[in-house]
Amino acid sequence: xxxxxxxxxxxxxxxxxxxxxxxxxxxxxxxxxxxxxxxxxxxxxxxxxxxxxxxxxxxxxxxxxxxxxxxxxxxxxxxxxxxxxxxxxxxxxxxxxxxxxxxxxxxxxxxxxxxxxxxxxxxxxxxxxxxxxxxxxxxxxxxxxxxxxxxxxxxxxxxxxxxxxxxxxxxxxxxxxxxxxxxxxxxxxxxxxxxxxxxxxxxxxxxxxxxxxxxxxxxxxxxxxxxxxxxxxxxxxxxxxxxxxxxxxxxxxxxxxxxxxxxxxxxxxxxxxxxxxxxxxxxxxxxxxxxxxxxxxxxxxxxxxxxxxxxxxxxxxxxxxxxxxxxxxxxxxxxxxxxxxxxxxxxxxxxxxxxxxxxxxx
Numbered sequence: 001x002x003x004x005x006x007x008x009x010x011x012x013x014x015x016x017x018x019x020x021x022x023x024x025x026x027x028x029x030x031x032x033x034x035x036x037x038x039x040x041x042x043x044x045x046x047x048x049x050x051x052x053x054x055x056x057x058x059x060x061x062x063x064x065x066x067x068x069x070x071x072x073x074x075x076x077x078x079x080x081x082x083x084x085x086x087x088x089x090x091x092x093x094x095x096x097x098x099x100x101x102x103x104x105x106x107x108x109x110x111x112x113x114x115x116x117x118x119x120x121x122x123x124x125x126x127x128x129x130x131x132x133x134x135x136x137x138x139x140x141x142x143x144x145x146x147x148x149x150x151x152x153x154x155x156x157x158x159x160x161x162x163x164x165x166x167x168x169x170x171x172x173x174x175x176x177x178x179x180x181x182x183x184x185x186x187x188x189x190x191x192x193x194x195x196x197x198x199x200x201x202x203x204x205x206x207x208x209x210x211x212x213x214x215x216x217x218x219x220x221x222x223x224x225x226x227x228x229x230x231x232x233x234x235x236x237x238x239x240x241x242x243x244x245x246x247x248x249x250x251x252x253x254x255x256x257x258x259x260x261x262x263x264x265x266x267x268x269x270x271x272x273x274x275x276x277x278x279x280x281x282x283x284x285x286x287x288x289x290x291x292x293x294x295x296x297x298x299x300x301x302x303x304x305x306x307x308x309x310x311x312x313x314x315x316x317x318x319x320x321x322x323x324x325x326x327x328x329x330x331x332x333x334x335x336x337x338x339x340x341x342x343x344x345x346x347x348x349x350x351x352x353x354x355x356x357x358x359x360x361x362x
Contacts, residue, residue, distance in 0.1 A: 026119040032112065034059050034073055046100075046119060048092060059117075064091040068102065068117075077113050080106040086122075099123045131340070132283060149192045156192070160185040202244030202334050209241050209290050209354070210234050213271050216252050220260065227265050233272040241290045241354050243335050251331040251339075252292070254324035255350045259296040262348070270295040279353055281338045289337075292352040301343040309341070 026043035028036055039047070039054045047054065047062060054062075060070060067088050076083065082105035091097045103118040160182055167178035213232070221230055259269050276291040301309060310329040325339075332339040337354040 026121075028054075028059070028117040028119070029107070029109070030059055030073070030115040030117065032077060032114070034070060034115070037109075037114065043119065046098070046121060062090075062092070064094065065089065067091075068104075073104065073115055076104055076106055076115055080113075082106065087126075099126060131280075131338075153189060153192045156185050156189050160189075202247050202331075204242050204244055204335075206240040206242050207245055209238060209243075209273060209292065210236075212243075212245060212248050212252065213273070213292070215249060216256055217271060219253070220256055224260075226260065226263065226267070228260060228263055229266070229268045231268060231270040233270055235273045235275060238273055238275060238290055239356055241356055243354060247331045247334065251328040251352070252294070254328045255294050258324055259294060259298065259348070259350075262298040263296055264298070268297050275356075276353060279338075281336070281353060281355065282333075286353070286355045288356045289353040290356055292354070293349055295347070295349045297346055298348060300345045300348055301341070306343070310339070 023040060024042055026046040027038070027040040028043050029038035031037050035056050035058050036054045037056070039051050044050055044054070049062075059068065059073075060066070067090050068085075072083060075081070082103070084104070085102045088100050088102045089097050090100060099122055101120045101122055105116050105118075107114050107116045163178045163181040163185070167175045167182075170178065213234070217230060217232060224230075256269065256271075263269070270293070272291075272293040272295060274291045274293070276289040277287060279286050279289050281289075310325050329339050332352055332354075335354055337352060339350065339352050341348065341350045343349070
């Protein structure tokens, strides 16, 4: 039963006035001049500007790029035909971009045509989808490589055994050829074993993450013929993390060595640790992680290999085997963690996320 003092119309109006301010979707209203007349709190947060600064500003003035063509908006005012776009990139400041889904529709206020824009940020969802796809692709490539490696390894064993038997029937001078066969068979077997990757499960114990980084720092700084500077930027408040000391050392050392090989003389490598909260790892939400970043100021990762960087046999170096990052990826996955990267000329960062388990909450 409705109160006598409240009509259905009044209730509807009250909800209409309050709901826009509660929406998580950013809402903008533009007038005929494409200037902003209204922005809800979600829009203020998305655009990093208060309503006072947004009010009466031309929409085009908000962005460095030209994400929403004015011709389309003017056509919407004339025709009333709504439109939508996905993967629209808004560049709000230099080097600050966000990706949104956009819905534009015609509305009327005070008998004048206006435009209602709904903006939904999708960067996080895109990253999750991309990571899931990359993980699936990596697993498929790994399974294919392992299948081929096993098919290669079996006949190699037979070839080596046959060469050993044959060598017993040959003279001393002729055994040089069977020794060459055995040597090359062993070399290929070693390569295949590396392709198969680590097959032992990690021995998980609690450690201070910085003890591993210090071991790596001491190894690489003494074998530094290129004049590379190493910077340690640690968060001493990080709690102990559960991991296999040897395997994590191998994973990190592979990444550091790649950075060393990519750098020119007098480059810089930074080893950084931080606490990271509410991260998604393989589709699971992890409340608290240790973030280990290896940053260099080298030329960056070539664009052509970025999508397949963690696949076996993919390398940006002419003489590289392309196994280091693939092995690191496998080792980090064995720890329930995630290895990712971002790169541009002058800046490459590899980040390892390892879950921190709070024993009190188990």
